[in-house]
Amino acid sequence: MIEYPAGTPGPHVFVDSLDAMHLDADDLAHLSKSLRMRDGDPLTVSDGQGNWCRATFSSSGSLQSNGTVHSVPARKRPLTVGFSLVKGSKPELVIQKLTELGIDRIVVLAAERSIVKWDDDKVGKAMQRWQRIIREAAMQSHQVRLPTIDALVPAIDWLGGTDVAIAHFGGNTIDASHTSIAIGPEGGWSDDELLAATQRVSLGTTVLRAETAAIAAGTMLTAASEHTQSDGG
Amino acid sequence: MIEYPAGTPGPHVFVDSLDAMHLDADDLAHLSKSLRMRDGDPLTVSDGQGNWCRATFSSSGSLQSNGTVHSVPARKRPLTVGFSLVKGSKPELVIQKLTELGIDRIVVLAAERSIVKWDDDKVGKAMQRWQRIIREAAMQSHQVRLPTIDALVPAIDWLGGTDVAIAHFGGNTIDASHTSIAIGPEGGWSDDELLAATQRVSLGTTVLRAETAAIAAGTMLTAASEHTQSDGG
Incomplete structure (x- = not known):
């Protein structure tokens, strides 16, 4: 039985190494100010490489491990969602939820029919923003x-x-x-893109906005994968 | 084989009756101005009671039916998601996505642990706003x-x-x-609420924000229901 930090009390943080656990300055400020943690309060700590342990908070930023290091094995085949760049803050929402x-x-x-076109500079800046969103969302959702x-x-x-399967009405x-x-x-795949795709899956009988489709696809992929794991597959 | 408007070209609108199809003023403005529809363009029309047909657009607002009226049977047991009132615009997001x-x-x-407390006046105003969001989202996603x-x-x-099942880590x-x-x-169920619940289901091994959990629950309920239908259950 794999143990996950999600079942454990307290917030969850990432550190560089579980051997010597030091909070970075932003995380320390978040835990002590926003979450008002006090010395001795419980939390869980992960190295972002699949390993985590229970620990106790210290306002010094150095955490004391409080038990065994658990390891969550990586999925044999990584679950992936690809979505077409869309306008405004929707990529942020999708990245946070995935x-x-x-x-x-x-x-x-x-x-081909993406309305949004970005140059390398804009992609670079977005990637920095997205990486921050990913780290925050991974902490908040207790990922390892x-x-x-x-x-x-x-x-x-x-x-x-x-x-790779494209989400398409009437797919599997x-x-x-x-x-x-x-x-x-939103404008749909081009003819060339439809030809390139080798598999089609269905997200249901309704027309989902692009960002809803991405979140629904992520939900269905993880749910299908977890059923397999719990069945011993 | 049930036919859904989602597989059919053109936008989708609601009218009071499929016998004499008249667009309301807002919908006519939306179709002719935002979507730039012209006389004769295809669309699908539903009465919101499970019935729909293909039609052709007319700038007069009176639509011509273009084929059979299809009926999508209601689910035998309605799928329901309940979510605790949360701050800001998150209820809108959840209602749109569901x-x-x-x-x-x-x-x-x-x-009991909802941070947000609303009086009847505030609930009444929110209900009007939510009903508008539901109608727009139902049109956009081609619901019947x-x-x-x-x-x-x-x-x-x-x-x-x-x-009713509560979403809870380690549930079925x-x-x-x-x-x-x-x-x-976000603060979790109270002890009394946990005692009141007769069933628990799992949304996975991670900690989801309340709005993500509601969207994931909606995705899993509809997916499980559609599998059953396509299996002939």
Whole structure:
């Protein structure tokens, strides 16, 4: 039986190493000021590499381990959601939610019909912002690993992968055989992109906004994967 | 094989009756101005009672039916998500997403540890706003029915229902036997609420924000229900 920090009292933080656990300045400020933690309060600590332990808070920023180090094995095949770059703050929402759900890899796609076009400078700045969102969401949701993020990846290239399914009305039901789902832009996939895709999965009988589709795909992938694990698969 | 408007080209609107289809002024403005529809363009029309048909747009606001009226049967047991009232615009986000996903009934709960407390006047105004969000989201996602919404319902009462499961770490896997899921406030359920609940379901191994949990619960309920339907259950 794998133990997860989510079942354990107290907030959750990341440190560089579980051998000598030091909080970084921002995390220390967050725990002591926003969460008003006091010396001796319980929390869980992870190295972001799958390992975690119970610990007690100290306002010095050096944490005392309080028990065994648990290791959560990585999924054999990483769960991936790719979504086409959309306007405004929706990528932030999608990235936050996919991280909370425990998706392993996030791919921000440049689809042929994406309305948003970004240069390298804008992508670089967005990546810094997204990495911060991922770390915060991973702490908040008590993850032991941070998802990786790739941006911007041309959709036509990514869709050709044999393990990638596009979300499409009338596609197959998502099950544990699926590991990667691609969500199209509001304008839909281009003909070339549809041809490139080798698999189609269904997200249901309604038309979802792009960001809802990405969150639903993440939910279905993790749910299907967890059912398999709990069945001993 | 049930036909859904989601598989059909064009936008989707609601009218009072499919016998004489007249667009209301806001919908006409939306279709002609925002979506730039022209006379003869295809769309789908629903009465919000499970019935829909293909039609052609007319700038007069009177639509011509273009084929058979299809009927989508209601689910035998309505799928319901209850969530505790949370701060800011998060209820709007949850209500929009649950509508898109095709949830039948939305219940806004007053939990003992809800930080937000509203008087009747505030609830009344929020209900008007939420009804607008539901109608817009149902149009945008091509629904044939609008979910009902109840607010505010004391959680302690609702959780005692035999068909209601609370989302709780370590609960059962969601399957087609589940119809109603309750999401607690950020502060968690009170002891009395935990005692009142007769069933527990799991949303996975991570800690989800309240709004993410509600969207994930809606995704899992509709997915489990659709699997059953497609299996002939």
